[in-house]
Amino acid sequence: MDSRRGMQILQPFLDKGFRITSISPDFDYLFKDTVAEAWFDALRKGNVNPGEVSLGQNLSNLLRLALLYKFGGGYIDTDVLVLKSFANLRNVIGAQTMDIETGNWSRLNNAVMIFDKGHPLLYKFIEEFALTFNGNKWGHNGPYLVSRVVSRVNGRPEFDFNVLPPVAFYPVDWSRIRGLFRGPRNETHLKWLRVPHGYDGFWEVHEMQIP
Template identity: 55%
Template sequence: MFNYYTKFQLFSFFYFALIISLIILYDSLIANISSKSIVFQININSLQPLKPPLANRPLFSTKEETNNEVYLKEEEEDYAHLVPPYNLSQEERISWFKKNLPYFEILKSTNISRKFNGRMNEFFTSHYCSVQFFMTWISPTKSFGKREFFTLESLFKAHPKGCLIILSHTLDSPSGTMIFKPLVELGYRILLVTPDLYFLFENTPSKSWFIDLKNGKKDPGKIPLAQNLSNLIRLAVLYKYGGVYIDTDFIILKDFSRLRNSIGAQSVDRNGNWTRLNNAVLIFDKSHPLVYKFMEEFALSFDGNRWGYNGPYLVSRVVEKVKDYNFSVLPPRAFYPMNWVRIKGFFNAKNDSRWIEAKVLELNEKTYGIHLWNRQSKSMKIEQGSIIDRLISTHCVVCNDI
């Protein structure tokens, strides 16, 4: 009786162990299949930059995921300090800026930022670039969303051998690398790099302005300083390296490689003479004297309290004064075929279908890129059949809802 009971116990134990082993093996097989599906989905679904791939893709260990979440939270908290309180006097704003200066990471010289020029030169040496594109991103990592990502897709659709350098101390991070990994895996040339403002502004008129700002001798203004820094950084990087600067709210339609030393008109009068230029797209050779004049004007007339004064209005002021600087002013249809006041019409499918069809054909023929005026359009829904919807389906690498 004792031997029989012992044998029964042993048989039950081994039978139970076998069942557990089969369950574990089954779960392992399912996990492998699922992980392969997720990787395939990421390659196909590259318009989902941060959240869907980040939520499903095991790029980090649990500890790394925790560190990443902490990093994003700290980054967001730091950015809360970058906008001055409303209704401060100039003296109070300067005092506020001095107090919050430690939170302005982009103004600091660090081990990472000091490698900027070396990383840039190594990137250009290692890659053939049909066009050198530059962007700036002085915002938290997680605010780089689907529309910004689509700009990159349309850029590489039109320039498969182009290079894109994004100057950003936030995207130059593990979190930023995850966002762009789908495009890098497709073979596109992208460099996320922390800018060295000391190097960029050295031997330019921007240096004195930057030093005064750091020493608390300049009023940063009530407009977020990041916006005005972007206006200046784009000029400095073009002056030092040459290429194309473009904002992150564009749909790129055509190859830029034949454009040289050009700036786009935002509006013209009845005679076709420009009335306002814009700095959302700038195309200039290295060390171009007009870009130097732009930086000079920035340093001399900086006003952080007036929207656009150090950007679109600045380039308009300078170009209005200069002559014989070897550059072209392109008509609005090149980059600004729809003014920001009327951009909603490009998102709306209720317009006459024949007009939409004719407009899409015209844009594909005559327009290099469409500025989406994200400040006005970011909350607009892209209606199916609208101009933007039609262009997205044609000019994306992997089409998806944005």
């Protein structure tokens, strides 16, 4: 994004008064003293198969983990709409799907993460990325990675984190997101659009067949 083409993409935001810029990450600095350092070195030397999934996408999965580990704070994907302050959140990751029968999460997502600097769970995420990298499976190094690690360490007090229910970060299923930006087509759609931000709202979003 720190190119002429990138600036053309960002210019509309600047014109509207947003303070925004783009920089290229210093991978060597960010990955230093983590397991990712050796993995990235092997990648540059051609000793890691990048696979068929976009390498940029997989580097993004790793980069967000390294940034949070080095500096702490919050990470959000660019397509996330923030409706409430994150100020009171600490060391949290969100579930994207839940098992209706058990009430337990079935898959997490790495699109929104808020963690302290140097948090041990982030190190485990980075370690998992470097040791199990697979560039041929979508999500293996992203949502499925954080799900694998959390399932292994959940309940261990030294990690000290919380998994928030889907209503926190993913109240609308990705396959139905377009329905939020269209005027109500019928009473059912109108009711769906007016669902309050509570746990019941999450189930209603998932159960209604809104194309």
